[in-house]
Amino acid sequence: MNKFFNGLKAFIRDEEGATATEYAVMLALIIVIALGAISALGTKVSSTFADIEAAMP
Numbered sequence: 001m002n003k004f005f006n007g008l009k010a011f012i013r014d015e016e017g018a019t020a021t022e023y024a025v026m027l028a029l030i031i032v033i034a035l036g037a038i039s040a041l042g043t044k045v046s047s048t049f050a051d052i053e054a055a056m057p
Helices: 002-013 016-055
Strands: none
Touching: none
């Protein structure tokens, strides 16, 4: 039982896993923001090209 608690203490003190988790959360946030920006810009670009196409003879 003591071996289990020693392993648990070592796991809690280890910060490498926490750092990897923080990077994963930041990456997920960046991806969500990028997808939102691409979606918004894509709609505007599509609309602009449609206007250009309609203006051509």
